[in-house]
Amino acid sequence: MKSGREVVHEEFRRFLKRGDHRITPERFEVLDHAVDYEGHFGADELYVQMKSSHSEISRATVYNTVELLAQCGVLSKRNFGENKTRYESNVGKTTHDHLICTNCGAIKEFSEPKLQKIVKQISKDIGFEASGYSFNIFGKCTNPSCGMNKENE
């Protein structure tokens, strides 16, 4: 039986061949660090994390590769309104969207199957081939420790 790691490698390899991209060790090294990363990360954060684990991959390659991984479907590309691109591993996860606390920065996930249907319906109505969507809810979380820091300032 194949490990999850092997399955993802295979998936990425097939994606690369399909698109006439070359199979390089650098790309798989980025893949491994990306799927191991806990939570959401920016390309630069991943680069820094890799560097600190003594990886030699360059910043440019990390940026290029996470983009390929997003196209491939291994990663999701997100934007939480902070003017930076964030990624998140899809391995072992189901479709979900996010609630973002504008007070403490906490991010919670939720699933809402209706959204897919809405996307389909609207695309059909308007004349649009949808390839994806992004849905974020902004607000204040009810976590008792939310905003603590601010109140003490």
Next chain:
Amino acid sequence: MKSGREVVHEEFRRFLKRGDHRITPERFEVLDHAVDYEGHFGADELYVQMKSSHSEISRATVYNTVELLAQCGVLSKRNFGENKTRYESNVGKTTHDHLICTNCGAIKEFSEPKLQKIVKQISKDIGFEASGYSFNIFGKCTNPSCGMNKENE
């Protein structure tokens, strides 16, 4: 009877007083240019446009003011996944979201009242005071001229 312009000025003035912000001519100059701007704009684009119409307002003030206008509700703050903040006048418009063509950059609008209900329901379920949401559909528009440029490259 009051003109639309006067109404918005009044609205902004009330907002400023309520929040203990000062009433300055610069803020109203930015307001005027912002609501006159056709379509979506970045703070910097607005600054450049103002500069070219011989306005003397500084970049910093434009950035500060569009943020206040968004808080006030005169503008909507958007993010179409390009790592830059975009604004859009709400004057004379109803709630809507966007379809973004990843091929030619076209942006179409749609209204879907179900989204508000979904936001409420999810916030209630998860324990979250929602203040807003962002919903974008990405894909390819069926405009016959879409992607023309690319195909000729």
Next chain:
DNA sequence: ATTATTGCAAACGCTTTGCACTCCC
């Protein structure tokens, strides 16, 4: 008078680019 606001320029953070070198195909 007090202090928020302004203008300017410099710095910032994330991302992209140009170019020479490398190594996958």
Next chain:
DNA sequence: GGGAGTGCAAAGCGTTTGCAATAAT
């Protein structure tokens, strides 16, 4: 061998910041 991919450093872009001058309260 040809050309995509890599590494590096520099540049790019939107945005924020520090500070002295200005003006609203």
